[in-house]
Amino acid sequence: MDSSQNKAAKRMGIEKENLPVSQIQLDDLKMASVIFRAVNHPLRLSIIRLVDEFGQLTVTQIYFKLRIEQSVASQHLAILRESEVLLSVRDGKNIYYSLNKDRMQAIVQCIETLRD
Numbered sequence: 001m002d003s004s005q006n007k008a009a010k011r012m013g014i015e016k017e018n019l020p021v022s023q024i025q026l027d028d029l030k031m032a033s034v035i036f037r038a039v040n041h042p043l044r045l046s047i048i049r050l051v052d053e054f055g056q057l058t059v060t061q062i063y064f065k066l067r068i069e070q071s072v073a074s075q076h077l078a079i080l081r082e083s084e085v086l087l088s089v090r091d092g093k094n095i096y097y098s099l100n101k102d103r104m105q106a107i108v109q110c111i112e113t114l115r116d
Helices: 003-011 026-039 042-054 059-066 070-082 101-115
Strands: 056-058 086-091 094-099
Touching: 026 042, 026 070, 026 101, 042 056, 042 059, 042 070, 042 086, 042 094, 056 059, 059 070, 059 094, 070 086, 070 094
Parallel strands: none
Antiparallel strands: 056 094, 086 094
């Protein structure tokens, strides 16, 4: 890996320093792919922006503000939660979603590295 690939890999949580591309672990590539696929969807980007704007929201607040079905919101929230883009905290019957700032910063830095 060249230095820009190393930086990008580190930011995405891939810790394989100085390995040739042929030795990158399949699991690491799958993880990066899952993360990028999670944020590469118009509705999920809208959810990310909305949660970023308000700090934390419930699924009800999200589907109401985006004017989508609750089941659709829940499916997309699950994808964002599984990729650790969103964090969730249960408070009684409600689950509050907030942006994982560290994960988002890592994604932004990786994208910036890939642009170089």
